[in-house]
Amino acid sequence: MFTLLFIAFLLADVAVRLWLATRQIRYVQARRGEVPAEFAAKIGLYSHQRAADYTVARMQLSILERVVDAAVLVGLTLLGGLQYLNVALGRAIAGDMWRQLALIGCVLAILGLISLPFSLWRRFRLEARFGFNRMTPKLFALDACKGLLLGLVLGTPLAALVLWLMAHAGAYWGWWAWLVWVAFNVLMLWLLPTVIAPMFNRYTPLDNPEISERIGALAQRSGFTLSGLYVMDGSKRSAHGNAYFTGFGKSRRIVFFDTLLARLAPEEIEAVLAHELGHFKHRHIIKRMVLSFALALVFFLVLQWLSGRVWFYTGLGVLPQIGRANDALALILFFLATPVFTFWAGPLASRMSRRDEFQADRYAVQQCTAAPLASALVKLYDDNAATLTPDPLHSAFYDSHPPAIQRIRQLQHG
Secondary structure (H helix, E strand, O other), X not given: XXXXXXXHHHHHHHHHHXXXXXXXXXXHHHOOOOXXXXXXXXXXXXXXXXXXXXXXXXXXXXXXXXXXXXXXXXXXXXXXXXXXXXXXXXXXXXXXXXXXXXXXXXXXHHHHHHHHHHHHHXXXXXXXXXXXXXXXXXXXXXXXXXXXXXXXXXHHHHHHHHHHHHXXXXXXXXXXXXXXXXXXXXXXXXXXXHHHHHHOOXXXXXXXXXXXXXXXXXXXXXXXXXXXXXXXXHHHOEOOOOEEEEOOHHHOEEEEEHHHHHHOOHHHXXXXXXXXXHHHXXXXXXXXXXHHXXXXXXXXXXXXXXXXXXXXXXXXXXXXXXXXXXXXXXXXXXXXXXXXXXXXXXXXXXXXXXXXXXXXXXXXXXXXXXXXXHHHHHHHHHHOOOOOOOOHHHHHHHOOOOOHHHHHHHHHHO
């Protein structure tokens, strides 16, 4: 019964994703020939068509990627791939902990190798075709090696601790594993701006007195204390621009992509940061963090319940080993199957995110007025080749930010 339920949800997942992607392609292509009136004075037809073509190319790649992902999922579960790995590692490795860590590592390696061609194509063909890629193959390989090393250093102890808790913490192991997960995420928030991010990019203090003065005054008005303003050398990987704040407590900092600073005027940069500080002022980050931790607790408790049900394993094509720990199997199956069943919550999460974006926009207008923020957004849409005419249904399902036309109209008319 569980097998049939899994197949039904997986087929529905793939069908809806492909339907939404084809809708997006048709909708964008049908409006490729004319710039929306709200943007006609600032965005040329060439830029509009480039954004449409970029969107279509990304959608076409996503269709292929989703089909491959679904095939790999079926191969690992119902067609016996995970079962084969589990049995083979069980024969080769005697110790339960090392065997289970090896199983997790093998699955992650398989998934990573399968996703690698898509990453390479996206970076060196798709992004390069539209003038965004600035990363060299050497830098791509170096980033991949650093990411792998970080995964081993940080992920292996985390996985080992969760597996140990599953085996030794009794009926409440889900609660203990959740606490470990929360502590790990808080640790990452502390390490990310000061230790992890500098491993991939160079961060230098902002050397622009006018912008520094504007941002300092804005932060003071917003009640936002920060450890500094930094510029990230994002241009060595991509032409896309962005700005964000990261960390917490004394390690909080505002980070600008150098590509953003090169494109926007000081008052526009201030408006973009006012939007980001709007998220801080309305506690969006804290609320999302609390929600994510609450959902994580639900997931751990569901996993705890499922891990003791034989039908959960057999329904996904795996036979638990008698007399040996099957905790890694439960973890892998849960994290492989969960996205299939939770895909339908996507529109709700997107709607909540878009609501927060509108609220942050309103806060930015109170701090800096609407004109510089609207101007900055138009430049960012143009520079990042973001389509101005997304399919409404596709946008409602996926987009964490409001469509460009809705956002600009909101800024212009309140």
